[in-house]
Amino acid sequence: MDVRRLVLGDWNPVVRDGIDVLRLLMLGGAVAYAVAGRPGAASLLAALGAVTVVARVVNLPRVYDLCLTAGMALQGFGETFGLYDEFVRFDDLVHFTLPMLTAPVVYIALARLDVVPDPRDETHLQHYVGIAVVTAALGISIGALWEIYEWRSDAWLGTALSEGNDDTNGDLVRDTLGSLVGAALLVVWARFGWGSVRRIPGVNTHEDVSA
Known part of the structure; x- marks a missing residue:
């Protein structure tokens, strides 16, 4: 296996690349926690791992497959390893x-x-602006919905996810900043016409499914 294939993937049909390894770590972690008698941690990793499996099935571009999988791993392992409590x-x-x-x-x-328009479609400035606005709005909305979940979870399930208005407002600010950066990155992706599906192994100019 050469360096290019090691980095870019397409190792074999089952485990294609390091992203699949990360997926397997999450699913394996779910099994390990279930065996260890920690159903909460097991169910969390299983749910987040399932999201990454869906991403694999729909054949996202490698970069965005990695982004989603890394994000789910950050959330899942951060919670199960107690990193939220360990690091302020x-x-x-x-x-x-x-x-x-x-x-x-x-x-x-x-x-x-x-x-919405596919990032690989022929587009112009107004469409780039539209992609940025919609993407940022999606990220901000997801962040807001999560804050609502934290608020209701504390009331209904007895959790301690929300630490007050200052914490909520700070989280929303960071959600917004992250969403704006993500939107800008997607505009760059669209500008170069890289598309919304994973490319054929070893081929840089075609994609294996239609968007």
């Missing part, structure tokens, strides 16, 4: 990086459903 700023990191990594993926998923 870990929550800040997650609230910035998750929208940055996942908002473009949500846009691409909508593009695959023909709800």
Whole structure:
């Protein structure tokens, strides 16, 4: 296996690349926690791992497949390893990086459903602005919905996810900043016409499914 294939993947049909290894680590972690009698951690990793499996099935571009999988791993292992409690700023990191990594993926998923323009379509300035606005709005909305979940979870399930108005407002600010960065990155992706599906192994100019 040469360096290019090691980095870019397409090792074999089952485990294509390092992204699949990360997926397997999450799913394996879910099994390990279930065996160890930690159903909460097991269910969290299983749910987030399932999201990454869906990303594999729909054949996202490698970069965005990596973004989504890394985001889910950051959230899952951060929670199960207690990193939120161990590191004061870990929550800040997650609230910035998750929208940055996942908002473009949500846009691409909508593009695959023909709800919004595909990033590889011939476009112009107004469409780039539209891609940025929609992507940023998606990320900000996801962040806001998560804050609502934290608020209701504390009331209904007895959790302690929300730490007050200052914490919520700070999280929303970081969600917004991350979403704006993610939107800008997707515009760059669209500008170069790189598309919304994974490329054929070893081929840089064609894609293996239609968007």
